[in-house]
Structure formats: structure tokens, C-alpha cells
Amino acid sequence: MTEETAGNGAAAPGQPQVRMQVLAQYVRDLSFENVVVQKGINAGDIQPDIQVSVSLDARKRQAEGQFDVLTKYKVTSKNKTNGDVLFLLELDYGGTLLIAGVPEDQLHPFLLIEAPRLLFPFVRRIISDVTRDGGFPPLNIDNVDFVALYRQEMVRRAQAQQAAAQPAN
Template sequence: MTEANGAAAAPQPAAQVKMQVLGQFVRDLSFENAVAQRGMQGGDVQPDTQVAVSLDARKRSTDNQFEVITKFRVTSKNKANDEVLFVVELDYGGIFHIEGVPEDQMHPFLLIECPRMLFPYVRRIISDVTRDGGFPPLNIDTVDFLALYRAELARRAEEQKTDKPVS
């Protein structure tokens, strides 16, 4: 095989993906200190913390711009009596300029890669809010956005199966 034939058979390189974070913002933030609202009670506190994550993305009116919102709900309960200690709700957004991503791959890109870029800031805000609320700073575990995306696809597929009428 000659070099010319080898070069002709080589696959063309894919378009270069370009992503730029144009801005980040807190859309909504709330912190409920249930312990303070009930009044301080002595006793053994063994926190059990649950984190729920949801995502939303939309195209903006400007070419190649997208808005991605990560929504976190953190609930901490006392294992001993199941009383709520605190609840944090944070909707954190980013505005992204994205080029070079094929249309059929844009949805997963927006709901996997963009939230990965925002996550360190979300973690810091939740840590600061829980500390400022009188609790030890909560450093939430890293979120596997790929697994979250796959789980949502599976949930939707299952939902479509159950929505079909029986013949």
C-alpha cells in the first residue's frame, strides 16, 4: 500500500469541540435549619444525609449558547429519631457556549459535561451554607452525571413501556 492510498483511507478528524462557560449563577437557594426552628434538644445526633439531583438544559436565543441548571436537594435527618436536621435546596446554573458537538450528542453533552463543570461550585456553596447554618460543613460526594443520565433514560424508557395501551 502506498502512502497516498493510506492517507486517502485515513478517517477525517472530527470537528474540534469548544466549550466555554460564559456565566454561572444561583437561581434559587434555601436553607432550612429544622433544629433551630424546633429549639435545641439534647441527645445523640447521628446525621443521615440524602442528596437528590435533577438537571435541566435549554437552548438560548443566541447561536451556540445553552443554559444548564443543576438542582440539588440535600436532606439531613437524625438516624436516632428520623427528625429532619436541615434541608438545602440549590438551583445553580451555567451559561455555556458550545461548538463542534454533533446534534445527536448535544443532549447528553449538556446533561453530563456541563454539570461536571458546575459541580465544584455547587459543592462549595452547599458546604458554606451548612457551615454558616450552624452545622459541620457538608462536602457532598462527587455526582456521577453519566450514571444519572443513563438512569433517567432507563426511567423514561420504562415509563413509555407502561404507557402503551394493551392490544
């Protein structure tokens, strides 16, 4: 979502000025389990395979133009040789944002694409710090393609609605 600007950096005439301001960021929930230490797995036999899953949610707050955006990350590290879990990290990270100038029909994708993209560097840092402090090398997760995640969710919802509309046999 781009904003057209006139030569002086102001919004072009007739174009709404899009504004997004982070009012607060917070860790809603954080869990880290170091299974290697708990089960006494021999560190010499480890070939980690990291899986990251992401889910998103957004909610309107009572205050005008304010929204809560929640991102949930689940990071699982398994040993490639035998499938044993090495560690499990779950992080629910939220932001309260003030959003103005976004047309109503574009608000849903804006909240689930642009807002998580803005919060992502902070999530990456927390995951890196927690894995390092948990006894593993710091994990710097790859960038998340929030556009692809949004599209996948819209396809999933459309399929669910279509399945619900099908008459039962």
C-alpha cells in the same frame, strides 16, 4: 467524550474541535432551613444521616450554540435515631454555556453530563458554605456520577414511553 488530537494538540484532521465555554454561572434559588434551632432539638442526641438528590435540565437559548444547564440539589439531613429532620438545603444552580463542535446526536448527553460536571465544584463550595454558615459542620458532598444519573433518566423515560404506548384495559 474525548477529542482526538494530533501530536501538536490540534484536533485530528476530519475531527470537529469540541468547545465548551462557561459564559455565566448563577444561583437561581437557594433555601436553607435549620430545623434543629427552629424546634430546639438537643444537639447531644444527633446522629446525622445525609441524603442528596440531584436533578438536571438543559435548554437551548436563542443565541447560536448557547445553552442553559440547570442543576437542582436537595440535601436533607435527618437524625438516624428518630428520623427528625435536622436541616434541609435546596439549591438550583445554573450555567450558560457556549458549545460548539458537538454532533447533534451527542448534544443531549453532553449537556446533561459534561456541563454539570464542570459546574459541580462551585455547587459543592456553595453547599459547604451554606451548611457551615447555617450552624452545622461544612458539608462537602461526594462527587456526583452524572453518567449514571443520565442513564437512569433515559431508562425512566423509556419505561414511561413504553407504559404510555400500552393500550388501556
